[in-house]
Amino acid sequence: MIKHLLSLCVALAALVASLVAAPAQTGQTAIDALLAEHQAIIAKGSRKTIEPAIEALAGSGLPEAQVILELWQAKELWQLKEDKAFYTVAEQADGTYAIAHPVTGEAAGSVEKKALKQIKPNAGIRGLIGAALVQFQLMDTDPEKRRAALTAIERDPEASHLKALRGAIEKEPDPAIKAQKEVLERLLTIRFGQDEAERIAAIESFRGDLSVGARAALNPLLTTRRVAAATPVEGNIAATLTPGSAALPEAEAYALLVSEGLAPAAPTHDEIRTALAANIEDARVAGVPVATLNTDEARLRAYAGLAAEGRVPPLVTEADKAAALKAHSYYDIYEEPSPAVTSAAEETLEAINTKVGVNQALDLGLDALSLASIYFLAAIGLAITFGVMGVINMAHGEFIMMGAYTGYVVQQFVPDYTLSIIIALPLAFAVTFAAGVAMERLVIRHLYHRPLETLLATFGISVALQQIAKNIFGTQARPLTSPAWLDGAWVLNDVVSISYIRIAIFVLALIFLALLLFILNRTRLGLEVRAVTQNPRMAASMGINPDRINMLTFGLGSGIAGIAGVAIGLFAKVTSELGSDYIVQSFMTVVVGGVGNIWGTLAGATLIGFLQKGIEFFNPSNTLAAQTYMIIFIIVFIQFRPRGIIALKGRAAGD
Structure with missing residues (x-):
């Protein structure tokens, strides 16, 4: 009976325990x-x-x-x-x-x-946890967090990221982010992939790709290390080298042997002298009197004696070096062990470099075109005055400076940068037009057909205008701020880009080209200007007032310089010396293109812009040398074509 009661108690206890434990198990989450x-x-x-x-x-x-x-x-x-x-x-x-x-x-x-x-x-362990968290960040509901995760991986990629990235691609709802994930997955496959076929496929997928990331992933695959060995080596050999060649000078080859313990280091002159000084005994070194150690030959003989006694490292002769070099082979070996991978990387990089070269040429062309538009704006006013009037106006650069300062003053009163530029362009034209007319009436008209006096007078006016600008605005550069919509650049790819300000200046140059062509070819003023330019006496006999035309022409040229100043001031420092930086190029543009001809000025600006950028491309570290080469070229050019690219017929041509 007692036995049955004990059994019942045990069963009841087990039942209670199971009932108590059941809720805990049921409530336990995954x-x-x-x-x-x-x-x-x-x-x-x-x-x-x-x-x-x-x-x-x-x-x-x-x-x-x-x-x-x-x-x-x-x-x-x-x-x-x-x-x-x-x-x-x-x-x-x-x-x-x-x-x-x-x-x-x-x-x-x-x-x-x-x-x-x-x-x-x-x-x-925290690093492992961080890598594991990447997959959660890559699949976060917030697109910005997913982009941030991709940026973090790009900055510091790890092998563990590859698996997480592959798992996050299929479920990505945003096409742009998905494309970014796919590109990053291929980049990580190149670096961390375990399957050779996958790595090669990823490498070949970037053939012709201009992104910096692609080149950054491929270049490490072609990293080599230089080795020397007494017997042929195994591995992914990039090149077999010969001592004494351009790729491996003999001194470098022997240093490689020494660094790898394959040859003894040759003692230097200082080491030999130190060793000799440390082993002087009874005024002798290895039996050689100290008094005779005044030549290299004697010192080497004494050192050889010490080496024979085992007291110093052996002396390495040129014959020893030659024998050591001949006894070994030299290789550049890829760090990447797979020949198929390095071969694919070489072919892909070659295709990329070809495309990069084409795009660099395009980028250089856009830069040159942009520079040409700036030179055209700066020189077109000078071309008109020089062509029609034959006046060498050394103060033309100061009209450019006046236009830039006009834009700066407008922005002090009109804080909206877009509106201020719209106001500044016609106002700069008006200010510099008036200044040009005043200069022509007060000075230039009295110096016609006296080029030396005109040059000296306008140079003096140039200096005076610069000093007046310094007195008013000071010597510190003043900002002419561009509108926000001109910030940044138009980026075609990782190689080709051009700033929006340069594009705006190019468009402005085209507008002025069209406007001037319309004025000269479709208006009465243009007809009279062309008549005075070609034959002033005949124009005067037809009732045209050359004096009035000269005044208006000089004012028009000066006004255009003021507008050029506003455009140039958007990206250059607005100082009293602003015009001085463009006066030389403006004269070169006019002379090379053809005096007094708009198309000639355009051709001259294009030639000088492309020439300057081309010289700077081959000599980027020395802009002064680039300008010197450009001036030499122009001097030679003028010797063969003194009237410029498009020669003008009429008074200027005769002059």
């Missing part, structure tokens, strides 16, 4: 079960054994896993020693710690600190 499964290795915190736990959390697909990994990485995950479960903790006023579920934040009571163990991952 993340809790996963943590419980790996709690031992998480608590141990060993870099060698931790990877399965991290991979299990990262590969679980549970959104709660990201929270756990972030807490773990931040050292905010604690384990309760009693039940081995993980919690977050908060110290309370009484010195105890409140524990809570790491995901839900549900309170689980209070415990003493000694009942807890803080999980403190070292730097290596």
